[in-house]
Amino acid sequence: MIKRGYWDIDDILADEEPIMVQVTKTIKGAGFLNPESGELDLNEHTRFTIPLWLAENMATRELAKIELPKIFGESYLNILEADPRIISLKDRSNYFFEVATKLNDFLQDGKFITPLQKVFVARFVHLYNEITHNSDPKIIKKLTELERDIYEKGMKTTREFFDWRERKFDIIRSAQHVVNNAKRFKLK
Amino acid sequence: MYTEKSKKLVRELKTSKWLPPYNNILINEISTEITELHGKLLQSLASQNEALTVLQAGCLNRSKRSVLAYLNFRASKLETLRVENGPSIPPHYSHQLSGDEIDYFRKYSALLQEYSQKVSSHLDLTTDLMPPKDLFIEVRVKEDIGDIVLPVSGQVTFKKNTSQLVRREEVAALIRQGVLQQTN
Amino acid sequence: MKIQLNDLVEVYTQIRQDSLDKSCSLVIFVGGDVDGICACKILTSLLHNDGVQYCIIPVANYTELETQLNDLTDPNTHNIIMLNCGGAADFTQLIRDKGLVCYVFDSQRPCLPTNIRSEYVRVVDETYIEEDLAEESDQDIESGGKRRRERRDPDKKFTTEPDASGVYFGASTAGIIYELSRKLNRGTLDMLWLWIVGLTDQLLHNKIDRGEYEAKMNFCVNEVVSNPQNIYRNPTNIQDTEDDFEIQSGQKPLNSISIEYKDLRIMLYRHWSLYESLYYSNYIASKLGIWKEPGKHRLNEILAQLGIPLQECKQQYRFMKADYKNTLKEKLSLIGSNYEIDDLFLTTCVRQYSRKRQYCAADVVYSISALIECPGILEESEHPETISLQDKWLGNFWVAHDALLNDSLLEQGVNLAIEQQKAIIQQGTALIDKKAVSPASEFRYAIINSDALTQTKFFHHPLALKKLICFIMEAYQSSRKNIKPKPMVLCIFNSQRNTYFVCGVISQMQDKNDFGWRFHEAAETVQADFRRDFFEDTYIEVRKEHFQAFIEQLIAEEI
Numbered sequence: 001m002i003k004r005g006y007w008d009i010d011d012i013l014a015d016e017e018p019i020m021v022q023v024t025k026t027i028k029g030a031g032f033l034n035p036e037s038g039e040l041d042l043n044e045h046t047r048f049t050i051p052l053w054l055a056e057n058m059a060t061r062e063l064a065k066i067e068l069p070k071i072f073g074e075s076y077l078n079i080l081e082a083d084p085r086i087i088s089l090k091d092r093s094n095y096f097f098e099v100a101t102k103l104n105d106f107l108q109d110g111k112f113i114t115p116l117q118k119v120f121v122a123r124f125v126h127l128y129n130e131i132t133h134n135s136d137p138k139i140i141k142k143l144t145e146l147e148r149d150i151y152e153k154g155m156k157t158t159r160e161f162f163d164w165r166e167r168k169f170d171i172i173r174s175a176q177h178v179v180n181n182a183k184r185f186k187l188k
Numbered sequence: 189m190y191t192e193k194s195k196k197l198v199r200e201l202k203t204s205k206w207l208p209p210y211n212n213i214l215i216n217e218i219s220t221e222i223t224e225l226h227g228k229l230l231q232s233l234a235s236q237n238e239a240l241t242v243l244q245a246g247c248l249n250r251s252k253r254s255v256l257a258y259l260n261f262r263a264s265k266l267e268t269l270r271v272e273n274g275p276s277i278p279p280h281y282s283h284q285l286s287g288d289e290i291d292y293f294r295k296y297s298a299l300l301q302e303y304s305q306k307v308s309s310h311l312d313l314t315t316d317l318m319p320p321k322d323l324f325i326e327v328r329v330k331e332d333i334g335d336i337v338l339p340v341s342g343q344v345t346f347k348k349n350t351s352q353l354v355r356r357e358e359v360a361a362l363i364r365q366g367v368l369q370q371t372n
Numbered sequence: 373m374k375i376q377l378n379d380l381v382e383v384y385t386q387i388r389q390d391s392l393d394k395s396c397s398l399v400i401f402v403g404g405d406v407d408g409i410c411a412c413k414i415l416t417s418l419l420h421n422d423g424v425q426y427c428i429i430p431v432a433n434y435t436e437l438e439t440q441l442n443d444l445t446d447p448n449t450h451n452i453i454m455l456n457c458g459g460a461a462d463f464t465q466l467i468r469d470k471g472l473v474c475y476v477f478d479s480q481r482p483c484l485p486t487n488i489r490s491e492y493v494r495v496v497d498e499t500y501i502e503e504d505l506a507e508e509s510d511q512d513i514e515s516g517g518k519r520r521r522e523r524r525d526p527d528k529k530f531t532t533e534p535d536a537s538g539v540y541f542g543a544s545t546a547g548i549i550y551e552l553s554r555k556l557n558r559g560t561l562d563m564l565w566l567w568i569v570g571l572t573d574q575l576l577h578n579k580i581d582r583g584e585y586e587a588k589m590n591f592c593v594n595e596v597v598s599n600p601q602n603i604y605r606n607p608t609n610i611q612d613t614e615d616d617f618e619i620q621s622g623q624k625p626l627n628s629i630s631i632e633y634k635d636l637r638i639m640l641y642r643h644w645s646l647y648e649s650l651y652y653s654n655y656i657a658s659k660l661g662i663w664k665e666p667g668k669h670r671l672n673e674i675l676a677q678l679g680i681p682l683q684e685c686k687q688q689y690r691f692m693k694a695d696y697k698n699t700l701k702e703k704l705s706l707i708g709s710n711y712e713i714d715d716l717f718l719t720t721c722v723r724q725y726s727r728k729r730q731y732c733a734a735d736v737v738y739s740i741s742a743l744i745e746c747p748g749i750l751e752e753s754e755h756p757e758t759i760s761l762q763d764k765w766l767g768n769f770w771v772a773h774d775a776l777l778n779d780s781l782l783e784q785g786v787n788l789a790i791e792q793q794k795a796i797i798q799q800g801t802a803l804i805d806k807k808a809v810s811p812a813s814e815f816r817y818a819i820i821n822s823d824a825l826t827q828t829k830f831f832h833h834p835l836a837l838k839k840l841i842c843f844i845m846e847a848y849q850s851s852r853k854n855i856k857p858k859p860m861v862l863c864i865f866n867s868q869r870n871t872y873f874v875c876g877v878i879s880q881m882q883d884k885n886d887f888g889w890r891f892h893e894a895a896e897t898v899q900a901d902f903r904r905d906f907f908e909d910t911y912i913e914v915r916k917e918h919f920q921a922f923i924e925q926l927i928a929e930e931i
Contacts, residue, residue, distance in 0.1 A: 006253065007260050012198050027239040029232060035189060051191070057246045063239055171370050172316055172325075172356075172363040324423055326416070328770060335445075341395030341425070345446050349766040351428040352396065353420055371774070 010145055014095035014102070015053040021064040022047045052099060056106055072100060072112040081115055084122040088142035096144045127151060131158055190225055190247040193218050194254035201258065207265055210286035215255060222251050266293045270300065271314045274361055315360055325356045327368040336362075373494045375475070380496070380552045383475060384418075387451050391424040394448040398426040401437060401454045403907045404765070405835065406573040406740045407479060408456030409773050410546035410566040415453070417563065418553055430769040434461045434905035441466050451475065456545050457907045459483040464490040477545045479574070480908065498543045538878075538886030539909040541579040546570025547588065554595075561601045562777060565629055565733075568592050568721050569776070572733040573741070577835060578842055581880060589719050596629050596721060624724040632732070634701060634717040639793060640735055643786045646692065646700075647675065647685040652793050658846035659713050663801030670711060678703045712850070725779035736776070739785030742792050743772040745833035792839075795830045800843045809844065809860075812927040815876070816848065817861040819923070831864050834875060834911050841877045849879075861887065863923065865916070871903075872919040874912050885910050894926040 005011045023046045030042040033050060047067075050058075058064040070076060071092045080087055089096045097120055104113045127147060130139055131154035140148055163171065193214060200208045225248050232240040266289060269277070275297045282290065304313045332348040338358040346352070351371065362368045375383060391397040398419070402412045412428060419426050431437045437457060444452075452467070452474040459478030464486055467474045476487065476495045487493045550567040553559040571592065575585040596602060605628040624630055638656060641649035650656050650671060661667035675685050680696045689697075701717075708714050722732045731739075746768070775781035799820075803809055809818040820831075831837045841862045849857045857879035863872045876887025888909035895902040900918030904911070914922050 007257050009198060009201055009257055009261055012254060012257055013202070016195055025239065027243065028237055029240045030243050032189060033243065051195075053250060054243075054246060057242070061239070061242060063242075167321075172360055324420060324425065326420065338395070342448065343446065344395050345427075347429070347443075349430070349770070351770070353416070353425045353427075354395075355425075 010095070011098070013145075014098040015051060017052045017069075017093060017095060017099045018049040019052050019055040019069060020047060020049050020067045021055050021058065022067065023058075023064045025063050027063065052102060056102070059106070066103070066107065068103070068107070068109075068112065069099075071096070072103070072116070077112060077115050080119050084119040085126040086142075089123075089144050089147070090142055094145050097146055123147065124150070128154065131155055190221060190244075191250050191254070193221060194251040197258050198254050201261055204284075206281065207262055207284045209284045210262070210289065212286060215258075218251055218255055222248055225251075262289060263292060267296055269293070270297050272364060274314070274365065275301075278365075315357075320356050323356060324353050325359070326351060326353050326371050327359060327363065328371055329367070330369055331367050333367055373491060374488055375494045375496045377496075377498050377548070377551055380548075381555050383494070383496075384552060384556065388422055388424055390450045394425070394450070396425050396427050396446055397448050397450045398424060399444060399449055399452050400426055400428045401440065401452065401457055402428060402430050402769075403455060403457035404430065404432050404744055404769060405456055405577075405907075406737050406744070406772075407544050407546055407570040409740065409769075409776065410570040410573070411455045411477065411544075411549045413773070413776055414546060414549045414553060414563045414566050415455070417560070418549075418556070418558060421558070430766060431457060432765055433907065437461070438463070438466070441470075444470060444472075454478065456480075459487065459495065460539075460907075460909060461905075462486050464493055467492045477548055479541050479543065479545050479579070481540050481542045496548060498548065538884030539888060540884045541574060543588070544570040544574050559595075559599075561599060561627065561629065564592075564595055564599060564602075565721070565723055566776065567595075568629075568733045569736050569740075572720065573737045576734060576737050577741075577838065578877065586719065592721065593631055593719070596631055599629075602629055624722075624730065626724055626727065629721050629723050631719070631721050633719050635720045635722070635732060635734075636701060636704070637716050637718045640738060640786060640789060641689055642730065642732070642735065643783075644689060644790060645686050646680070646689055647671075647682070649689070650674075652790075652797050654796075654843045654846055655715070656713060657797055658843065658850045660711065661847075661851065662797075663805060674704075674707060674711060677707050725782065729779055729783070731779075731782060735786065736782065738789040738793075739782050740772045740775055741835055742789035743775055743781075743785045744768055745836040746788050746792060746830060792830050792836065796836075796840050796843055799831070800840055800847065803844060804847055809848070811858070815859040815861055816845075817863070817923070817927070818844070819872075820862070820864040822865060822867075832866055832873065834873075834906055834908065837862060837864060837873065837875045837911075838877060841875060845877065845879065859887070861926070863919070869913075870916045871913050872916060874914060876910050888912070890926065890929065894929060895922055898922055898925050 023042055023044055026044045027042040029040060031037065031040045033042060033054070034046065034048045036048070037046065055064065055066050059066050076092075093099055097116070100113065100116050124147075127143075127150060130136075131151060140151060143151060197211060197214050197218065200211060225244055229241060229244045229248065232244060262285075266285075269281070270293060277285070277290070277293060285293075300313070304311065307313065328351045329346045329348055333346050335343055335345050337343050338355070341355055341358060344352075344354065346368070359368055363370055387398060400412065400415065402408045416426065416428065429440050431440060434457075437454075438461075441452075441463060450472060452472055454474065454476045456478055458474070458476045459480055460483065462484055463474070468490070472492065474493045476483070476493060478495070483495050483497075487495055544567070546567045547570060550559060550563050553563050571585065571588050574580045575582070605625045638649050638653040651662055656662070656671075657667075660670045662671060672682070675682060678696075678700065680692075680700075684692055684696060704713075704716055708716055718734075720733050722730050723736075724730045771781060772785070775785050803818050803820070808820075809816050831840055841860050844862070845857065845860050848860075859876060859878045861874060861876045863874045865872050874891060876885065876891065878885045878887070888904070888911075891902075891912040892904060895904075895912065895914060895918075898918060898921040900922045901915040902918075902922075903913040
C-alpha cells in the first residue's frame with residue numbers, strides 16, 4: 001500500500017471517503033467495524049460502507065471486495081461528460097479526483113479513469129477562464145478541495161501579475177493572518 | 189468505530205482560517221483509545237485471529253497518523269507565523285495554542301535568531317526578499333500606535349487615518365503586522 | 373505674509389532644505405473637498421520623488437484642525453502646509469508657540485488679515501501685490517470692531533469675519549500646485565489631469581462662474597496639447613476643432629487626455645442611460661420642469677425629435693448605436709433652442725482610465741465628491757455601530773483619495789453619484805411641489821424637518837446640501853424668467869445631533885457670498901447655540917431649540 005504524503009491533511013481527509021464493500025471472509029470479533037449490525041463478528045456477504053483506507057486495507061488481504069462507488073459508475077459519468085463545468089462535484093465528494101486516483105491505482109481498472117481525466121481537463125479550463133476574468137466567487141461552492149486550491153492559487157497569481165504589470169511589485173503585503181482578521185470595508 | 193474521533197480531530201483543522209483551539213480533550217481521548225486498542229490487539233494476536241489483528245492494527249495506525257499530522261500541521265503554521273509576523277504572537281492567536289506550542293514557538297524563534305546571527309549580524313532573514321524600488325514609501329496608518337522610535341528616522345508619530353512618507357526598511361515589520369498599509 | 377506664484381519655487385526649495393535628515397519635517401492638512409484632494413495628490417508625488425518625508429492629515433472642519441495642530445508633538449516638524457483649509461481662521465498664536473512655519477493654499481477668499489500679517493503664516497495668492505495692500509488697509513478699518521480673536525469656545529464659531537462683504541473663490545489649489553510643478557519642470561500627465569479635475573470641481577460646486585472657468589480652461593487646453601507625454605501617447609486626435617460635433621466615444625490610448633470642445637453638459641451620460649441622464653441633470657430638469665407631467669412630455673418630445681427610439685435611450689449609453697451617438701450633439705443643439713435648452717455645451721477634457729472606460733473631468737468630480745459626501749457608504753461588516761462618524765468620514769476620505777487614479781473605485785463612486793443625484797431631484801421636486809420654499813424679501817428659504825426619508829440621509833454633508841440648493845435655485849430661475857434670481861437658504865434637520873444644518877447659496881448675479889456673516893449675526897442676536905467652523909464660510913449649525921428664533925431673526929434682518 002502506497003502512503004501518499006503521510007503528513008498531508010488533505011490526503012487523510014480524502015482517505016475518509018465512504019466506500020461500499022462486501023465482506024468475503026468472516027472475521028471474528030470485527031463487529032466494531034459495522035456498529036449498526038450490533039453483532040460481535042463480521043459475517044461473510046455483509047455489505048456496508050467503510051472509509052477508503054480501511055477498504056484498501058481489507059481488499060489487499062482479500063477480506064473484502066470493493067464496489068466501485070456510484071459516482072464513478074456509467075450513468076454518473078455520462079452526466080458528467082455531458083457538461084463537466086456545471087455539475088457541482090463538491091456534492092458528490094469533496095475529494096472527487098483524489099479518490100478516483102486512489103481507486104484507480106488500487107483496482108487497476110482503467111475504464112472509469114479516462115473519462116474522468118477529460119472531465120478534469122474541461123473543468124480546469126473553465127476554472128482558468130474564471131480566474132483570469134475575475135468572475136463570481138460563488139463558483140467555489142461547486143468545486144472540490146483540489147479545485148478550490150487551484151482557484152485560490154490562480155487568483156493570487158493573477159493579482160500578482162496585474163500588480164507586476166502596473167509596477168506595484170514591491171508592495172509589502174500584510175501577513176496572511178492579518179488579512180484574515182481584518183475588518184472588511186465594503187462600499188454599500 | 190475506533191477512528192471516528194481522530195477523523196473529527198483532523199476535520200477540525202479545516203474549520204478555521206488559521207488554527208482552531210488546541211483540542212487537548214480530544215487528543216487525550218484518542219490516546220486512551222489507542223492504548224485500549226493496543227491491548228485488544230495483543231489479545232487477538234495471542235488468539236491467532238490474523239484478520240482481526242490486521243484490522244485493529246490498521247485502526248491504530250490510522251489514529252496515530254491523524255494525531256501526528258494534526259500536531260505537525262499546527263507546528264508548521266507556527267513556523268510560518270514566526271517568519272511572517274516577527275517574534276511575538278498576536279494575542280488573539282495565543283488563545284488557540286497549547287502551552288507546549290507556545291514553548292515550541294519561542295524555541296523556534298530563538299533558533300531562527302541564532303541562525304540569523306551566524307549568517308550575518310545585521311541581516312534580518314525574515315524580511316521581504318524582493319529588492320525595493322524606492323527608499324521611501326507612503327503608508328496609511330490603520331491603528332493608533334502613537335510615537336515609535338525608528339532606527340534611522342528617530343521618533344515618529346503614527347496617528348490613525350493619516351498617511352505618511354517613511355523609510356521602507358524601518359516600517360516593513362509594521363506593515364506585515366497590519367498596523368500600517370502601503371499605498372501606491 | 374503673502375507669497376506670490378513666482379516665489380513658489382523658493383518655498384519648495386526651502387521645504388526640501390528643512391527636511392534633510394529629518395524624519396517628518398512636513399505636515400500637510402487637507403480639507404475635505406475634491407480640489408483639496410487633487411492638490412494633495414500632486415504635491416505628495418512631488419515630495420515623494422524628492423524624498424521629503426511628510427505626513428498627511430485630513431480634516432473636516434476648523435475644530436478638528438485646531439485639535440490636530442495642538443497634538444503636533446514631533447520635534448522634527450518644522451513646516452505645515454494647509455490645502456483648502458486654514459485661510460479663514462486664526463492659528464498664528466498656536467503656530468508661533470510651536471515654532472513652526474505654515475503655508476496656506478486656500479482657494480476661499482479673502483484670507484484673514486492676521487494670517488496675512490503674521491510672519492509665521494504664509495498665504496499663497498495669485499493676485500498682484502498692489503491690490504492686496506489696498507485690500508488689507510480696507511479690512512483694517514472695517515473689521516476693527518468685529519475681530520474676536522480672543523474668544524474661542526469650542527462649540528461656537530471659529531471664523532472671524534474678515535470682510536463683511538462675503539466670501540468668494542480664487543484659483544483652484546490644484547492649479548497652483550500644478551503651476552509649482554510646472555516651474556520645477558516636473559509636471560506629469562497625472563498632475564495635469566488632477567488640475568483639470570480641481571478646476572471642474574470649482575465650476576460644478578458653484579465656486580466660480582463660467583467665464584472664469586473658460587479662461588482657466590484655455591490654459592489647461594494649451595497644457596494638454598503641449599504635454600510631451602500626451603503627444604507621445606495620443607499623436608492623432610488630441611484636438612477636435614471648435615465646430616466638431618462628433619462624439620469622441622471611440623477608445624483612446626490608455627491614460628491619455630483628450631480635449632472635447634463641445635461636451636454635453638448633461639450629468640454622467642457616459643455611465644448612465646441617455647434618458648435618465650437627461651431626466652436627472654440639473655440643467656435639463658429645471659428648464660423642462662421635469663417634475664410635472666408636461667415636463668416629462670417635453671422630454672419625450674425632444675427624444676422623439678432626436679430620432680432615437682425610447683428603448684435605445686433607456687439602455688446604457690455605451691450600448692447605444694454609434695449612429696445615434698454621432699448625431700446626438702448636432703441634433704440637440706438644433707432642437708434645444710425650441711425648448712430653451714441652449715447652453716448645452718462645455719469645453720472639458722476626457723481621460724481614458726482603462727481599456728473599457730473613459731471619464732470626463734466632470735464625471736470624476738461627481739464620483740469623488742459622492743464618495744466624500746455620502747456618510748454611511750463604508751460599512752464594516754461586523755460592527756457598524758462602533759465606528760464613529762469621524763472614522764467613517766476619514767475612511768471615505770481615503771477611498772476618495774485612492775479613487776482619483778483608480779478606475780474601479782471611480783466606478784463605484786459614479787454609482788453613488790447617480791444615487792445622490794436621483795435623491796437631489798426627488799427631494800428638490802418634492803420641496804417645490806409642496807410649495808415648501810417660502811420667499812423672504814431678499815432670498816428664498818426652505819426647511820426640511822424630518823430626515824426620516826431615505827433621500828435625506830444624503831444631505832447631511834455640506835457639499836451635498838449645496839447641490840440640492842443649486843438645483844432648486846435653477847428650477848426657480850427657469851420658471852420665472854423675468855424676475856431677478858434670488859439667493860437661497862436651506863435648512864435640514866439632523867436627528868442624530870438634534871441640530872439644524874443651514875446653508876446659503878448666492879445667485880449668479882452676486883459676486884460674494886455673505887451668508888456666513890449674516891447667519892452669524894442672526895444667531896448671536898437670538899443667543900442661539902451654534903457652530904460655524906466649516907471650511908466654507910456659508911454654513912452654520914444651530915441647535916434645534918433655538919432654530920425657530922434664529923430663522924425668524926434671519927428673515928427679519930432682511931427688512
